[in-house]
Amino acid sequence: MASAFAHALAAVAIGKTLPAKSTSAKFWILGALCTILPDADVLMFKLGIPYEHVLGHRGFSHSLVFALLLGVLVTAIFFRSIKLTSKQGLLLILFFSLCTASHILLDALTNGGLGVAVFAPFDNTRHFLPWRPIQVSPIGIGNFFSEWGWRVIKSEVVWVGLPSLVYILFISIFKLSKNRTTFIKH
Template identity: 30%
Template sequence: MDSLTQIVLGAAVGEAVLGKKVGNKAMLYGAIAGTIPDLDIFASHFTDTVSALAIHRGFTHSVVFSVLFAPILGWLVSRYEKYKDRKGWSWLFFWALITHPILDAHTTWGTQLFWPLDLRLAFKTIFVIDPLYTLPFLVFLILTMFQKRDSKKRRVYNGIGLTLSTTYLALTFALKSIAFTQFEEALKHQNITYLQIDTRPSPLNTILWNANIETESNYLLGTYSFFDSKEITFESYPKNHELLGDLINDQKVKRMIAISEGWYTIHKLNDQLYFNDLRFGLLSMDPQSQNFAFRYLIDIDASGNVSFIEQEKTQQDGKQLMLDLWERIKGN
């Protein structure tokens, strides 16, 4: 999830653990802990694109990381804070650290919660930024902040924030299930034979859902809004995996395919190959658009070394997508 959401969650968890004993400092340290797992993004400054993608939401988003670093951080804080209970501080850091990857596991990218096992947990029920999750949570956190440390209202407000956000998160599973059923029925009605379906919410909401459907030689992309009145339609994208040729044996290419979980197409433009990660959809709702959210140029230097160069996104892409999404959410 986005940084603001993780700060709010970490602060609320910190308050639940130690708010009664240390007041707003529990929120402060909880908020700090809630951002620590995302420090892995700095890996992109020290390594190549493929390695950085593999590292993201890996070790720092695992149970192992939380177990190892919570007591260390708890000990450090207990050394200079008036409240000296190292165990109490350790519990605060543990719960603030571990709830971060648990929440991230509900997004499309997911997390390696059980690192070092090569297993990425991704429920794909919520977008990385969802105002319906974050804003009510933030409101009740602010209300909590202005209550006295031993006030009953303080615990009530924080409890309401945690309950509302958790309930909404649970509701997204039901919404995903409904959308999945709609896609299944549309495929059946249109006599489309497929291998697998992957569904996820579109940006900023859980009303409009996207689906990737794999067939033998193509991927079908479709959208469904709970306000739709017409049948779901699908856009077909050829896999073009054969365009990789001998590159299919390159280690970086293999790693990139594994990162995308096999949901990728290859697009050739001006004698250059592009790798499109389908899991995050398109930045355009125009038919047959190749403007994928995560699109990489496959670059080969004079020595034959392969690298992936992420293609930049523009502000105009984002603005147009928001306008298109708003129209699509209202129904087809």
């Protein structure tokens, strides 16, 4: 898995695509939590559920179905005043679903584990992308503060941090130029 830091950074990059008026502290916190929540499945180890089981690590909670369900659930619970089928409701569902789905992408880019059950519950086959440059993160906070954890951080700076920053910069410049064009026309 990629680390929680890399997953949360994905939420920031995705969220920067939306207009600033659409965002709030709650929006950012929930987006970051959606990127991290799929890894709560490590608790299944404690229940005796093996890694390769559909409910095991990188199973159903790492699927596109789960991403969509979580996007709907988060929007319905935390944005009750917004109708789910409205433009704003659908945008929030899309955002939270994309944040969750970004977890799938980042984990599929790591160099360890058994892969990701992208299409669960319909197909529990685990998948990786053909190119896997991200160093897999150790499970557990204590294990993260080690030489292995340092290798993960260096890998994520290159393969997640820099692309995210470039994307955020590109989006910011695009929004700024769009705002200037709109301002000049009026």
